[in-house]
Amino acid sequence: MPETEPDQDILLSEKDAAGVLRLTLNDDKRRNALSEEMLRKLKDAFSAAAVDASVRVIVLAAKGPVFSSGHNLKEMTAAREHDDRGRAYFAKILALCSEVMQGIVACPKPIIAEISGIATAAGCQLVASCDLAIASETAQFSTPGVHIGLFCSTPMVALSRNVSNKHAMEMLLTGDMISAARAAEIGLVNRVALPEELNETVLGLAHKIASKSSLTLATGKRAFYEQREMSLPQAYEYASNVMVENMLAFDAEEGIGAFVEKRTPQWRDE
Numbered sequence: 469m470p471e472t473e474p475d476q477d478i479l480l481s482e483k484d485a486a487g488v489l490r491l492t493l494n495d496d497k498r499r500n501a502l503s504e505e506m507l508r509k510l511k512d513a514f515s516a517a518a519v520d521a522s523v524r525v526i527v528l529a530a531k532g533p534v535f536s537s538g539h540n541l542k543e544m545t546a547a548r549e550h551d552d553r554g555r556a557y558f559a560k561i562l563a564l565c566s567e568v569m570q571g572i573v574a575c576p577k578p579i580i581a582e583i584s585g586i587a588t589a590a591g592c593q594l595v596a597s598c599d600l601a602i603a604s605e606t607a608q609f610s611t612p613g614v615h616i617g618l619f620c621s622t623p624m625v626a627l628s629r630n631v632s633n634k635h636a637m638e639m640l641l642t643g644d645m646i647s648a649a650r651a652a653e654i655g656l657v658n659r660v661a662l663p664e665e666l667n668e669t670v671l672g673l674a675h676k677i678a679s680k681s682s683l684t685l686a687t688g689k690r691a692f693y694e695q696r697e698m699s700l701p702q703a704y705e706y707a708s709n710v711m712v713e714n715m716l717a718f719d720a721e722e723g724i725g726a727f728v729e730k731r732t733p734q735w736r737d738e
Contacts, residue, residue, distance in 0.1 A: 479509040480531075487524030488674045489517055489577075496532025502590050503540040507564045514571045514579075521737070524678040524685075526575070527670055528598060529582040535607070538589025538623075539565070562622060565590060569597040569626060573693050576686035578677050582670045583607040583648075584663065592656075593623035596630045599689065601657040602673065603648040604666045609656060612643035629696075631655045681719035682737040 478495040491513055493500040500506070517523045530536060539561065547554035572579050572594075581598040586608045595601050595609065611620035611627060620627075620640055628636040635654040639646065648660045661669040677685065691710045695703040714720055718738050726733035 478503075478506055479513060481513060483523065486675050486678045487522055488527060488671065488678055489520075489523045489525070490527045490529060493528075493530035493536060496530075496534065498540065499534040499537035500530045500532065500591070501537050501540040502565060502568075502594070503543055504561060504564065506540075507561070507568050510568050511564070511571055514568070514575050517577055518571075518575045521682070523577055524682055525674045526577050526579045527582055527674055528579060528594070529670075530585065533585040534591070535581075535583045535585045535587040536591025536594055537586070538591045538593075565593075565622065569593060569622075572597045572599075576689060577682075578685055578689060580670060580674055580677075581657075582666060583609075583657065584666055586610075586645075588612055588645075589620055590623055593620075593626045596623070596626035596656060600673065602666065602670045603651060603657045603660050604663045605648055605660055606663055607648040607651070607657075607660075608645045609639075609648075609651050610643060610645040611639050612645075614641065614643040627656070681723065681733075681735040683717055683719050683735075684714070684723075687714050687717075 476494070478493070480492040480494045481489065482492075483489045491510070493506065495501065495503070495506060502510075514526075517526055544554065544558060544561065547557035550557065578600065579598045581595045581601040583595060583601060583603040584607060585604075587595045588610045589612060592609050592611055611623050613620035613623075624636065624640055627639065631639075631654045638644075646654075646656075648657065651657045652660050659669075687710060691707060695707050698706060718736050719733075722735065723733045
């Protein structure tokens with residue numbers, strides 16, 4: 469039997485006139501768990517948005533008091549009934565989850581997490597994987613796997629690439645819940661907003677970014693994630709080459725010309 473209602477869409481999608489696509493986790497009865505169905509829907513949504521020229525920025529939000537509780541442990545526990553004690557299913561789900569997280573990084577559109585509630589385990593991983601994150605004052609975060617004998621190893625990948633080693637290890641080793649303010653202090657989120665101002669704050673940021681050249685944003689996002697895995701000399705060589713190509717693009721010529729001529733640039737996203 470499926471855990472969700474047959475007509476319930478567990479991932480809502482809405483796009484505004486500025487090209488901001490809002491994806492909303494809509495399975496609050498199951499604490500917006502990253503079930504197999506939810507992961508597949510997220511993967512498909514990010515893949516479709518990546519090639520949709522009308523989408524300029526993506527906001528990832530959630531309904532209910534929990535942004536996401538992480539993997540659906542009921543699904544994973546049920547898989548233990550298989551002859552292999554669930555090994556094949558666990559491998560499939562973790563591979564799918566990794567595809568989603570890497571898809572966020574690979575997506576040429578900036579992705580902003582809007583967190584109004586609790587984000588734990590792979591839900592915290594989801595936040596850390598997004599390019600930007602804005603949290604309500606009431607939001608909380610944790611990687612609590614150690615409480616149930618399961619180290620949050622895959623969430624660790626995204627977490628350790630966003631906060632310092634010692635802050636990441638403290639979250640991973642203790643499993644303690646941290647506040648939105650603490651998450652901002654350690655770099656897990658960009659900023660904290662009042663609950664009633666969260667959506668407005670996120671939309672303001674999304675619309676500001678959406679007003680830029682999509683080509684420039686895609687170039688920069690790709691280069692950011694590529695160069696950080698390189699040595700310093702390699703990173704500078706790579707970034708210099710990226711910038712040369714960027715300088716030859718129409719939007720760079722137009723943008724620089726508009727700046728010099730003190731006018732508003734007219735982007736062609738090319």
